[in-house]
Amino acid sequence: MTASPETVVRVTHSFNAAPERVFDAWLQPDMVGTWMFGPRLREEEVVHLKTDPRVGGTFSFLVKRQGTPIDHVGTYRAIERPRRLVFTWGIAGASAEESVVEVEIVATPRGCNLTLTHRMDPKWAEYADRTRTGWTTMLNALGRFFDEQQQQQQ
Numbered sequence: 001m002t003a004s005p006e007t008v009v010r011v012t013h014s015f016n017a018a019p020e021r022v023f024d025a026w027l028q029p030d031m032v033g034t035w036m037f038g039p040r041l042r043e044e045e046v047v048h049l050k051t052d053p054r055v056g057g058t059f060s061f062l063v064k065r066q067g068t069p070i071d072h073v074g075t076y077r078a079i080e081r082p083r084r085l086v087f088t089w090g091i092a093g094a095s096a097e098e099s100v101v102e103v104e105i106v107a108t109p110r111g112c113n114l115t116l117t118h119r120m121d122p123k124w125a126e127y128a129d130r131t132r133t134g135w136t137t138m139l140n141a142l143g144r145f146f147d148e149q150q151q152q153q154q
Helices: 019-024 029-035 122-153
Strands: 007-015 045-051 058-065 068-080 084-091 099-108 111-120
Touching: 007 122, 019 099, 019 111, 019 122, 029 045, 029 122, 068 099, 111 122
Parallel strands: none
Antiparallel strands: 007 111, 045 058, 058 068, 068 084, 084 099, 099 111
16 A cells, blocks of 8 residues: 655745845744734734744744634744745644645845745645645735835835
């Protein structure tokens, strides 16, 4: 019997911001709260956003949606500022398995391009489209944040 291949979701986004700024937005809790979680994205209350941004360090992004606490947790596997970030991703208490997210950032004349690759156990294949939509929504929110900042500086 052969094992099923992992489920892979890939999302790309172009930013009008320096690679360093886009990279740092993944590790600074105040930034995470502007684009990944919170009322700007969906109806939820942010309880805490904690990061320990070092290889082997962990993060915990605890939110409440419709009164239910959801703690997005993971461990940083690679931190190569400003070009590559790898971390595990899971929901505390929901499952022992964690997926792996890799973020690659390449400088462009106008800012940078980001490619996010989310690798999941094949049993989560039915969630691939939902996962792609979620990351796309979050990266779009991050892009709007940088665009708004740029407009304020003009």
